[in-house]
Amino acid sequence: MSRKITIVGGGLAGAEAAYQAAKRGLEVDLHEMRPQMMTEAHQSGLLGEMVCSNSLGSEEATSASGLLKRELRLLDSFFLRHAERARVPAGGSLSVDRLSLAADLSAALEALPGVRVIRGEVTQLPAGDGPLLIASGPLTSPALAQALSGLTLRKHLYFYDATCPLLRAESIDFSRLFAASRYEKGEADFWNIPLERGQYETFSAELARGETAEVHEFEKKVFFDACLPVEEIARSGPQSLAFGPLKPVGLVDPRSGARPFAVVQLRQDDLKKNFYQLVGFQTRLKHGEQKRIFRTLPGLERAEFERFGRMHRNTYINAPLILDGFSRCKLDRRVYFAGQVSGVEGYVESVASGLLCGLFAARDALGLEQAGLPETTACGALLGYIARADWRDFRPTKFTFGLLPDAGAESRDKKKKKELKAERACQALEQWIKKAAI
């Protein structure tokens, strides 16, 4: 096989894969269609741009996202290294200034020996005899999705999910809010809007009644459970929001000394504190409705929207039919699928998938045998799951502790059990790295 790797898509997965392959001495052609052709969600032509939330999830060792990030650090993740440099305060989670992260990462990747970034839309599968990684993400251009249909057995699969609004800081009346992190973790990193029962009920009812964007006939009206629009949650029952994104647990308003009935949280989006996200408020309400309803919240009466919440396409393959345990296409073993299009869900999962595909493709190109990841590791469990899930009802998947085997990590205490699984995962990964990560 050629010592050159071709990657389509310079997002989270593609950028990470490019670094991993280049680090192992391979030449990398990285194709990215932006800025010539933009997706409906990206803001720039930068590589590795996070398109919506600025959070990479919890840092706790016993959280799924915390364990996955710990493994990524063991595997020398390029993206996480840059994420740490762009960190903004966010309690116990890793949140970043998205555009400064992407700018630093792009400059570093473009300067890396062996990496060639080629701008422009890829509409046909690039020819060649070296490994080809498809990392074109949930917003894969329609022409490429069509070109992939030969490999993916169907035209293509998609569903829809929704993103949250971004508010301009100067338009928020912070004197009506209080600063605190849930359970006082970290500094007081979130701004919280406390709601009394009556305020909550009115707000929830308005959301439930809110007018949503039209769904075109050709679009399937399917929502991904983990990313339900906030108005859909409100419609599912009057108390649903109070147990979901507006839950008040772990938050005490210092002015009253009491826990509010419900809380809307705002999280800093950028290092300069110019923008704040409404946490958990992904929505497909019409823009006018977003203004009308969100401005009824105390402190947001004059809120200006930098970006409205919206609904978007999500393209992915039916991984259990298409991929083997190395994220490699069963029909054409030269082709790997990485990131969200491969059937994983989320920023950190997409980085993990890109990292492993970059590494597997490099081993292939160097003529080395593949060494499977232990399924006791988060990375191994995730790739194993998408390759072996039930194809009839396949949906992109996040890593959860439930994907890790229980055997050998038994405990009645749920937290202890997670600790045992997390320690076992990291030990197994360290051993695997010695053997297989070249």
Ligand SMILES: Cc1cc2nc3c(=O)[nH]c(=O)nc-3n(C[C@H](O)[C@H](O)[C@H](O)COP(=O)(O)OP(=O)(O)OC[C@H]3O[C@@H](n4cnc5c(N)ncnc54)[C@H](O)[C@@H]3O)c2cc1C
């Ligand atoms: C609108 C939206 C919001 C999301 N919000 C979140 C969130 O808040 N939290 C979270 O954890 N996950 C979120 N996700 C899911 C997922 O984690 C992100 O999409 C993540 O960026 C996926 O990484 P990726 O590398 O697979 O794709 P991307 O980061 O999207 O990278 C794919 C790249 O391929 C390029 N490309 C596409 N087609 C072509 C082509 N034909 N030729 C050349 N280049 C091409 C694109 O321009 C893009 O740069 C969101 C997804 C979407 C679509």
